[in-house]
Amino acid sequence: MEKLFHSVILFVLFLGLLFHGGIATYMKSQDGSEEWGYVQVRPKAHMFWWLYRSPYRVENPSKPWPIILWLQGGPGASGVGVGNFEEFGPLDTLLKPRNSTWLKKADLLFVDNPVGTGYSFVEEDGLFVKTDVQAATDLTTLLIKIFNRDKKLQKSPLFIMAESYGGKYAVTLALSVFKAIKEKRLNLILGGVALGNSWISPEDYVFSWGPLLKDVSRIDENGLQKSNSIALKIKQQLKDGKFNEATTSWGELENVISSSSNDVDFYNFLLDSGSVSATLSAMEPELFREISKKRYSNYLSSKRVRSSTPGLTGDLAELLDGPIKKKLRIVPKNVTWGEQSNNVFAALSTDFMKPRINEVDELLANGVNVTVYSGQVDLICATKGTEAWIRKLKWKELQTFLGKERTPLYCGSDRETKAFYRSYKNLHFYWILKAGHFVPTDQPCVALDMVGAITGSPAAEK
Known part of the structure; x- marks a missing residue:
């Protein structure tokens, strides 16, 4: 483990280095524990990936060691940055070993998806993806x-x-992968899909916000009436195919929720956001995206332990544009981590509010394992909304699934209830208690156990 953890700050001897159009596309650490590179998924569109091979690997002929491909949300949030360093990768934002890393159960493949996210970039503005399906094609x-x-x-x-939004990428990608495997264009085994606090049905989520916050006394009747009114407007806009307008109304609803709740944190409704003004009514619609990004980053920032090491502050952007960019060696000098992320969101504004329930249904019908997990105190993708879209599934086994009793889950010797679990055939659901939007950060122990169960990891009992 020491070799893996220290490789971020030590000089690395590279075994492979390829170039495409002047851009280095592939590198590998001396011990083979890490690989990373760029794939030109379309001309002038470059996607960055980073693979960690687990030092905890258990060889079991009857139970192969799994790989997790992680897709962050946003749209425009970086898996290489957020998922890796702030949630469950081998190192945290202070480059210290993380005890709850998911490497204990699987190899980890982080991808900055879609192009324009994180270290991924496009050379021309017209190359950003405009739909989830286009993103899936690039990922395939x-x-x-x-x-x-x-x-x-x-x-x-x-x-x-x-x-989060990564769940929409995940289900469209899984269908694309399923097809590519069937057509023998892609050589891999698809183990399943796991949707964590995922934006699968925006309509169901916006309808959940007001009632949920009213039930926990965060807004009053006036706030509930205002939020329900905008949710109804969004429902009609979606019905009429006015998806850009629905995205603008989503921003308007977030504004009303913030004002009515004295700035509730959208990633944990028990907390205040703490950094975003509650007087947003004069802002232009496009600024709502910036506000949402600030909420996203500030919630995770509140989880960090500050560093006593000179030069390390725990700031993610400083880390990715400093020590990590230096370690990787192949990120072009003119590429700043995350600089194109606003363009990613803007390009997907039409798809942003479109549901992906039908894609979940298709996966289930094809026998693909689908796991859904939800943090109890998340607001943006509230459990109330997740349960609502699951009830809309046309899967023939749905009623049997809904009738199953839940099983309480614990962690180690601690007998405090950490989660509940329900499963039938290839649909599985985890209710994670005392967790918000970022389950791996809020409940690392139960998240690690859950990952072992989802993947069937040979290390699941270790």
């Missing part, structure tokens, strides 16, 4: 490039796991 191209050349990777089942 990346997976073909990575997996088809590596027979060792092909032996490990791939689990597509996601958070």
Whole structure:
């Protein structure tokens, strides 16, 4: 483990270095524990990936060691940055070992998706993806490039796991991967999909905000009436196919929720956001995206322990543009981590409010394992909304699933209830208690156990 953890700050001897159009596309650490690179998924559109091979790997012929592909939300949030350093990668934002890293259960593949996110970039503005399906096509191209050349990777089942808007990417990608495998264009084993606090049905989420906050005394009747009124407007806009207008109304609703609740944190409704003004009514609609990004980053920032090491502050952007960019060696000098993320969101504004319930149904019908997990105190993708879209599934086994009793879950010797679990055939649901939007950060122990169960990791009992 020491070698893996210290590799971020030590000079690394590289075994592989390829170039495409002047851009270095592939590198590998001396001990083979890490690989990273760029794939040109379309001309002038470059996607960055980073693979960690687990030092905890258990060889079991009857139970192959799994790989987790992690997809962050946003749109425009970086998996290489947020998921990796702020949630469950081997190192935290202070480059210190993380005891709850998911490497204990699987290899980890982080991707800055779509192009324009994190270290990924486009050379022309017209190349940002405009739909979730386009994002899935790019990701499938990346997976073909990575997996088809590596027979060792092909032996490990791939689990597509996601958070927030990443869940919409995950289900569209899983269908694309399923098709590519069937057509023999992609050599991998699809283990399943896991949707963490995922934006699968925006309509159900915006209708959940007002009633949920009223029930926990965070807004009053006036706030509830205002929020329900905008939610109804969004419902009609979606019905009429006015998706851009619905995205603007989503921003308007967030504004009303913030004002009515004295700035509740959208990622944990028990907290105040603490940094965003409650007087937003004069702002232009496009600024709502900036406000949402600030809420996203500030919630995670509140979880950090400050560093006593000179030069390390725990700031994610400083880390990714400093020590990590230096370590990776292949990020072009003119690329700043996350500089194109606003463009990513803007390009997807039409798709942002579109549901992906039908894609979940299709996966279930094709026998793909689908896991849904939800943090109890999340607001943006509240459990109330998640349960609502699950009830809309047309899956033939749904009623049997809904009738199953839940099983309480614990962690280690601690007998405090940490979660509840329900499962039937290939649909599985975890209710994670005392967790907000970022389950791996808020409940690392139960999240790690859950990952072991989802992937069937040989290390699940360790």
